[in-house]
Amino acid sequence: MANTKRTHVLQFAVLGLLHEGPLHGYELRKRLNGVLGTFRAISYGSLYPCLKDMLATGLIAEDGPADAGAPALTGRRARIVYKLTAEGKDKFQQWLADAGPDAYEDDLFGVHLAFFGRTDRDIRLRILLGRRNRLEERMATLRSNLAKRRERLDEWTLTLQQHGLDSVEREVDWLSTLINQEIDGTPPSTKSTGTEPASK
Amino acid sequence: MANTKRTHVLQFAVLGLLHEGPLHGYELRKRLNGVLGTFRAISYGSLYPCLKDMLATGLIAEDGPADAGAPALTGRRARIVYKLTAEGKDKFQQWLADAGPDAYEDDLFGVHLAFFGRTDRDIRLRILLGRRNRLEERMATLRSNLAKRRERLDEWTLTLQQHGLDSVEREVDWLSTLINQEIDGTPPSTKSTGTEPASK
DNA sequence: GTTAGCATGTAAGGAGTTACATGATTTT
DNA sequence: AAAATCATGTAACTCCTTACATGCTAAC
Incomplete structure (x- = not known):
C-alpha cells in the first residue's frame, strides 16, 4: 500500500505558495519564511529533496518556460520552475478542508492560518x-x-x-x-x- | 578522531538533575519536563541511548544501591541508578559558566534558566x-x-x-x-x- | 486474572541541518 | 580578477519519535 502518511508541513506550504503561481526552488525558499513560522528559514538541503519527492508523487510538475510571473530572467543558471498539477491542487484543497488535530498542532496551525484566506x-x-x-x-x-x-x-x-x-x-x-x-x-x-x- | 562536539541539551539537563542526587532513567524522564520546555516530554527512546552515551563518555556512572534518596523500593524491576562522576560535575560547571550564544538560543536558554540557582x-x-x-x-x-x-x-x-x-x-x-x-x-x-x- | 504502572531497552524512520560540489552572471 | 548573488543538488549526520520487545509488581 502506498504510504500516504506524509503530513509534511513543508509540502503543504509549497503547495500553498505554488497555488498563487509557478515558482522555482530558490524563490520558493525565500517566501517560505512568511508562511512557516516567522523565523524558520528552511534550508535547500531540505527543500530540494522535498520538491523532488513531490515531483515523483505527481503533486507538482515542471513548468514550461512561459515566463509569465517571472520578472525578466536573463541567462543565470537554468532554473526549474514548478507548478501545481491537478493532483496537487486537489491535495491542497484536502488539506485546507482538514479541521482535525493536524490542523491545530503547533507547526501546522501556523501554516493553516497563513492560508486562511483560501479556507x-x-x-x-x-x-x-x-x-x-x-x-x-x-x-x-x-x-x-x-x-x-x-x-x-x-x-x-x-x-x-x-x-x-x-x-x-x-x-x-x-x-x-x-x-x-x-x-x-x-x-x-x-x-x-x-x-x-x-x-x- | 573522537567527536567531542555534542552540545546536546538533553545531556546538560541530565547532568543538572543528577547534580541534586542519583536517579534512575524512569524517574529522570519524569523530572525532565520541569527542566526542559514545559511541554517537552522526552521519550525513553531518546533518554536511554543518551544515558548509555554519557556512561560511555564517563560523565555518569552506575550508583551502588545505597538507597539514600529513593523511597522504599521493593522488588520491581532492577533499576539502574546513575550518579555524576567527577568529569560529569566538571562538565556541568563548564556549562553553567558558558554565557556564549549557546546559552541564550531558544532551547538552551530555558535549560540554563532552570539551573540559574546554581549559576x-x-x-x-x-x-x-x-x-x-x-x-x-x-x-x-x-x-x-x-x-x-x-x-x-x-x-x-x-x-x-x-x-x-x-x-x-x-x-x-x-x-x-x-x-x-x-x-x-x-x-x-x-x-x-x-x-x-x-x-x- | 487482567489491567495499570514501573522499568529498561532497540530498530526504524521522520524531519531537519551543515558542509560540500558545481557552475553561471553581475557587481566591485 | 575577486566576490557576491543566483541556482541546484547530494551525503552525512543529528536529534528526536514511534513502535516494538521484555518482564516485574500492585491493585482492582
Whole structure:
C-alpha cells in the first residue's frame, strides 16, 4: 500500500505558495519564511529533496518556460520552475478542508492560518476552536503542576513556568478575539494586542 | 578522531538533575519536563541511548544501591541508578559558566534558566542580556519585514505575524524585569504578569 | 486474572541541518 | 580578477519519535 502518511508541513506550504503561481526552488525558499513560522528559514538541503519527492508523487510538475510571473530572467543558471498539477491542487484543497488535530498542532496551525484566506469560513472556525481547546488543556495541566510543585521549585524555574503560562494565556485571548470576529463577521484586526493595553 | 562536539541539551539537563542526587532513567524522564520546555516530554527512546552515551563518555556512572534518596523500593524491576562522576560535575560547571550564544538560543536558554540557582550572578546577567539582545534583533527584522510587506499580505498572515511580534515583545519585557532585579539584587518575583492575582 | 504502572531497552524512520560540489552572471 | 548573488543538488549526520520487545509488581 502506498504510504500516504506524509503530513509534511513543508509540502503543504509549497503547495500553498505554488497555488498563487509557478515558482522555482530558490524563490520558493525565500517566501517560505512568511508562511512557516516567522523565523524558520528552511534550508535547500531540505527543500530540494522535498520538491523532488513531490515531483515523483505527481503533486507538482515542471513548468514550461512561459515566463509569465517571472520578472525578466536573463541567462543565470537554468532554473526549474514548478507548478501545481491537478493532483496537487486537489491535495491542497484536502488539506485546507482538514479541521482535525493536524490542523491545530503547533507547526501546522501556523501554516493553516497563513492560508486562511483560501479556507472556508466554517473550517476556519473549527480550527480556531480546536486550537484554543488544545491550549486550554495545556494551561490546565500547567496550572495544576504549578500548584502542586510550587514549593519544591526554585524561583527561576517558577518565573520561567509562569512566563510560559502567561504566553499561552495570551495566545488564548488572541484566538478568542479571532473567533469572535469570525462569528460576527468582522475582518481580523491588524492592531497590536500588546504592550500598552491601558486597561488593567 | 573522537567527536567531542555534542552540545546536546538533553545531556546538560541530565547532568543538572543528577547534580541534586542519583536517579534512575524512569524517574529522570519524569523530572525532565520541569527542566526542559514545559511541554517537552522526552521519550525513553531518546533518554536511554543518551544515558548509555554519557556512561560511555564517563560523565555518569552506575550508583551502588545505597538507597539514600529513593523511597522504599521493593522488588520491581532492577533499576539502574546513575550518579555524576567527577568529569560529569566538571562538565556541568563548564556549562553553567558558558554565557556564549549557546546559552541564550531558544532551547538552551530555558535549560540554563532552570539551573540559574546554581549559576554565578554575573553569568546569569550576561545570559539574560544576551537573550534580550537576540530577541531585539529578531524584533527589528520582523518589524522591518512587516513594514515592507504590509500591503502584500492578507489579514490572516498579518495578525499571525503581529501576534508573533507581540509575543517576542513580552518576552523582552519579562527579561528586562529579571535583568533589573538581577542588577539591584531583588530576588525574582513569582507573580503573574497577567490575568489573575493568584494568591492561593 | 487482567489491567495499570514501573522499568529498561532497540530498530526504524521522520524531519531537519551543515558542509560540500558545481557552475553561471553581475557587481566591485 | 575577486566576490557576491543566483541556482541546484547530494551525503552525512543529528536529534528526536514511534513502535516494538521484555518482564516485574500492585491493585482492582
